[in-house]
Amino acid sequence: MMALAGNARHLHNDVVDRIMLFCSTFETLISISLVSKSFYRVFQAHPKSIYWAVAYNAVGPSLPQAMLVVKYPYEDVPSSKTAPMLELTSPVIITPTQRRLLQENSQIVDTLENIYSLQNKNRKSKTSVLTAEESLRFRRAVYRLIFYSKLFPAMAYRPELPAAQLLDEIREQRIAVLDRYPTEELQQLYSVAKFLQSMLGEASFSDPALNDALLSSGPSGALLVWKYRSYDILEGKVPLDFGEDAEIPPGLVGYLSVPLKHIWTARRITTPSESDPPSMWVLDQVDSASDACSRCGTPDGFKLFCEANFYRFPVYLSRLFKGRLGLNTTIHEPFMAATGQLQYSESLGSLIRDLFSFRSQTAPAFDEWNPSDSYCFFCLMKFIEEHLWIWFFNKRIEDGWSLPDNCPDGYDCPLQKDNLHHVESKNHLCTPIQ
Structure with a gap:
């Protein structure tokens, strides 16, 4: 569009006007109006219609409501909130x-x-x-x-x-x-x-x-x-x-x-029910309301988790450590350093997706679990619990952790709660020896 503006002297004013009306942003509009005298002249002749068209391109058909927001407060009615406020x-x-x-x-x-x-x-x-x-x-x-x-x-x-x-x-x-x-x-x-x-x-x-x-x-x-x-x-x-x-x-x-x-x-209208979903009156069709969990078949609809919404998982990850790892005080600090910024963010979804790469290191029952499938809260919680500790083990190794000898009882070791010497001298991010 900038190249076209540079050759605008060959264009009729109506054509220039139409070109400016199709600008997708105000920045583009201002830029092309300054590149060519022809564009600048047309812009100066029709600023209202051109600004309005570009605003519509940027905002869409809700522009009347959007404009009411940005034009308030009005100089002519500074105090009255019941004065006419036309969109x-x-x-x-x-x-x-x-x-x-x-x-x-x-x-x-x-x-x-x-x-x-x-x-x-x-x-x-x-x-x-x-x-x-x-x-x-x-x-x-x-x-x-x-x-x-x-x-x-x-x-x-x-x-x-x-x-x-x-x-x-x-x-x-x-x-x-x-x-x-x-x-x-x-x-x-x-x-x-x-x-x-x-x-x-x-x-x-x-x-x-x-x-x-x-x-x-x-x-x-x-x-x-x-x-x-x-x-x-x-x-x-x-x-x-x-x-x-x-x-x-x-x-x-x-x-x-x-x-x-x-x-x-x-208006003698029935008061909406608290049980009415937010989709009511806005959506003509809902696509996922009857979806079921891919693993257990629970028909949870929009409560289900998948790749697009893993980040909504509501449980703190540290509560999902395998076995008794949650009692291990030497694990908590490095784990929070690795995950604290992830909780309740888009990055949490990436971490949960990463857990699927560790399926081969756990029970064969998880071989067919995929991030693109749908999971109820309890199935996803089970999956995270079975794989989070493996992810954290690999993360610590990548960060340069000096791996001590494995504890025979691994993540199920009962000494993790009270025996500080034991938890500091042994690795518990491992499976128990049967």
Whole structure:
């Protein structure tokens, strides 16, 4: 495209305009507009339509919702949250800051769609396989939740505020904002919010009230909690103490659930059930719901593990050491050094896939196990337990460990708990001698 821009003096202005409309990113648009006077002249003549077209190329059909997010707050309505907030459908000038935010938000929404697809559409694909219509429903709802969290940010509701009267006003504002959406699209927003709450729930035992309050951190907050499997990442972003006696600030109680319940009632719509899956109202078809474990036949559907989602395995690896190795204090530190950064990350999936290369060193029963197959929690846990210690043994050798003599009792040795001299002088990463 840059070479074409260099020869633009031979092109008609309408052709130049069409070329610019097909730029996939703002960076490409700015670059070609500076390479050629012809391109620059056409760009200056039609900045709104060209910016809008490129924004659509970058964001997709949810652009009206994405633009509403980046244009808030509005200079003409600085204080009213119930004032008209129309999702833009006609071209406008997009400032450099807005362009940057559009791209940043689009990356967040892309990531969320991939995770949503993996967990609710097809658990074997790490990239979204949502149809165009399903993708629009999902992305539109995410942008509206981003907007909602900007209108009602978490840190505006510190524990000591607000007063009862102000609380009622805030809830009325929330209802007014959500009540603008058609019922069908509001149901889609509910399903996507439920998905975000499930992501938040992976940090600990799911608490619907807490996860509802944590939606105030926005979809980006849910993504951070999901990535690090910890609420602590929201420190300074949400006015919550996540200790045992933590209380939800009054302004965050029923953050999304209360206004939605009010709207369901006002519209005489049956309140969605807690058992409704996040796929409801968003997906027309689900591919993996009836899948069964390849080894035991348990029909766990999306709870099953495979190559694409091994990283979601929820148990700390150190708890899956063979035999009594978990009692061996000399193993714990080097093991944590080798795996501590892997837990709850994409790299955990790579480690579990690596374990399949050690099948030949264990019981023949595992010869036909493959990472591309599907496994229930218990079958995968069994597989990891049988192979993790072998992986760790090889890892220690690769790192230069001086191998001591093997203990005859190997990983089953009872002395690993109390006899420090024995555990320091013998290798227990070995099979017991029968």
